[in-house]
Structure formats: C-alpha cells, structure tokens
Amino acid sequence: MRTLLRPTGFVDSPFGHDGKVARLAGGMSWFAAVELLRVEAHERTSTELVPIEGIEDRFDDDMAAQWKALTSPRGPLQMGERTIRLDQPQVMGIVNATPDSFSDGGQFADSAAAAEAGMQMSAQGAAIIDVGGESTRPGARLVWEGDEIERVIPVIRQLAGGGAAVSVDTRKADVMTAAIQAGARMINDVSALTYDGRSTGVVAASGVPVVLMHHKGPPETMQDDPRYDDVLVEVYEWLEERIAAAEAAGIKRERILVDPGFGFGKNVGHNLELMNGLALFHSLGCPLVIGTSRKRTVGALSGEAPADRRLGGSIAFALKSVEQGVQIVRVHDVFETVQALRIWRGMRDQALTPRAG
DSSP, X not given: OXXXXXXXXXXXXXXXXXXXXXXXXXXXXXXXXXXXXXXXTTEEEEEEEEESTTGGGGOOHHHHHHHHHHHSOOOOEEETTEEEOOSSOEEEEEEEOOSOOTXXXXXXXXXXXXXXXXXXXXXXTOSEEEEESSOOXXXXXXXXXXXXXXXXXXXXXXXXXXXXXXXXXXXXXXXHHHHHHXXXXXXXXXXXXXXXXXXXXXXXXXXXXXXXXXXXXXXXXXXXXXXXXXXXXXXXXXXXXXXXXXXXXXXXXXXXXXXXXXXXXXXXXXXXHHHHTGGGGGGGSSOBEEOOTTOHHHXXXXXXXXXXXXXXXXXXXXXXXXXXXXXXXXXXXXXXXXXXHHHHHHHHHHHTSOOOO
C-alpha cells in the first residue's frame, strides 16, 4: 500500500496564510489542502482530506518525495535558442499536416500553408508549435514513416527557420531523427516511447525534451470500450513507470514532460475524472501537458457539437487545467485560448499584488 498526494483547496493568493498554503510546482497556483489517496493493487482504498499546516509530520519517504516534487519549481524548457518559461501557463499550437486528423485534417493545401498557419499561431502567442504528420484520432490507420516525413519536414524547416520553437508529434524514431535535423526541438510521443524500440535512443542522444503521453491501446482500437478499475491511479502509475524507463535509457528527468492522454483509450467519464484529479500528476515531478482541444468529450457534453463548434468547451478545459497548475495546454484555437489565459493571468496577477496598507 502507498499514499498519493493530490493538491486541492486552491487559493488566489498566499498573503496572510503563512504556513497554511504551498505553491504548486513553482507556478501561479497555491493550495491549502491535500487529498491523501491510499492505493493498493492500482486503485484507491480510501481518501482523506488534510490541511497543509503540519502535513509533513505524516510523511513516509515516498510521500516526502512526492511533496518535494509537488512544491519544487519546474525549470524552463530549452528548445534550441528559445527558452520557454514554465512558471506560468504556456500554449502549444497544433499544426496537423495530415489529410485525416479529427479536427483540421486536410485544412492546409501544402507545407507553405501549414507553416504560415504555425507562424500565425506564434504571432498570436503560442510558445511552441506542434507539427504532426500522422493522425492518432480514434480509428486512425498507421501511416508509413516515409509519408509522415514527407509531410512534416518542410513545415518544420520553415517554422524553425522563422524562429519558432517547434515540436514534432510522432511515435517513430526515423521521423524523430529527420524532424530534429530539420529544426524540431521537442518530441511529443503519444506512445510515450513504447511504439518504436529505437525512439528512446534517438531522444536520449539528441538531448531534446520529450512529452510522454498515456494511452491504452493503438489508435485503431483504443476507443473500443476502454476499462479501468481506477483511471486516475492507473494513469499515474503508468506514467511513473514510463518516466523511470526513460531515465534508465539516459533521458534526463528535467527534459521529460508528461501528458495524461485525454481521449486516448478513455471514455467521457474517464476523461472527466482525470481532469478533476489533474493536480495529482504534479507529484511525478515533471511539467504537465494537456490536450483537450476540440476533443470528443466536449462534443458529448454539448449536444454532440461537431469538432469546429467546440471552442467554448475547449477553453473551459484549458482554464480548469491551468487552475491546477498545468504548464502547457495544447490547442487548435490559439488566439482565443491565449486571450482566455491572459484574462486568467490578469486576475491572478491582481490577487498576487499586495494591497497598500
């Protein structure tokens, strides 16, 4: 049996609460309580809500390590010459150079149009542009790596040449290698380096940051009645194992980010449970990435709205994420999301401005 720590009881400001609140991962969120999740055989057996004050007296070694991870700042991402601060939420813009992605597949006529869209996202406030050449939507079929390379490399080269911080969304080692050579400075792997046995070595040798995302099953079948005994705990433990495997392969922990994989082998209930418990994942000690933009869950909760009419729900999820300290939100609608986060940031800045006595 072990106990996991989920921060909760978020407050706008630490002022006047000395010793009663803690800062979450060096970001802009403070929490006043922790939910202790007692776990056995991959699921919760009991929970207890406790205040921050005096909590460290109850810790065993595992809980103390989690607490240190929860309360330690996340260092900035170094993506080539670009430095991405993680003490505030950042936006990752999505450019799918694919004919069949669920939301924007086939939107761009050629690589120049895709690159132009990426540069517009940068101008609108996206810190990172994530370029993908293979759809991993539910039911999507495998794309030959040669085709994937042909789709993404011209886009990455143009974006990187224009000064953008570029990530490549791929699970294949050869695509990773080609993308890095073209100027990509982050790998976003929906398989968490499990799909291609050579990918871990590519990432370790390159030294670029990597996003490890949880999934359950391949895209072709992942939404065929996914089941969990306790989705929050199971995803947490799976990511914990993938972090350990990446470190063992020579990838430095400060270059690892994690994504709970919203919609990847999960039904609506699973997704909502993950969103409600998102702050738990900070105790893994890695920056968090979340991708909820235009996902099926938004449509399911809004009268089966089609993908191009899910902006409001996508922003609601983005705000819920940053309230829980998520460092990077991956989105299609950059301008609107950046605007929403600026309003959130303005309120937070005001709360963190001491009032004149």
